[in-house]
Amino acid sequence: MTDELSREGHRDNAKLDPEKLYVATIASSHMLTWLEIAFGMEIDVASYLDSAHGIMSELKDGGYWVSEVIGQIRNFPMASAHHAASASSAAAPMAYR
Secondary structure (H helix, E strand, C coil): CCHHHCCCCCCCCCCCCHHHHHHHHHHHHHHHHHHHHHHHCCCCECCCEEEEEEEEEECCCCCEEEEEEEEEEEECCECCHHHHHHHHHHHHHHCCC
């Protein structure tokens, strides 16, 4: 990673990892899509916990790329069991890999 990704004057001069930022972007999009589905079904979401990680694969030229992003919704307490079952079935295709 080059120093150009860490701006001068950044609070702690942390260097940003583009691969981690890419995975975080996909996980954020996943969360927002899932919440839109839940709200569209008039489900009160008490909390949301998602995990995501990326798989780096080597290219023929020796470089690397994020070949997979794997994530899963882990916990989402709902207002009622009926709504939770409906949301779980609606969210099942949303699991990404």
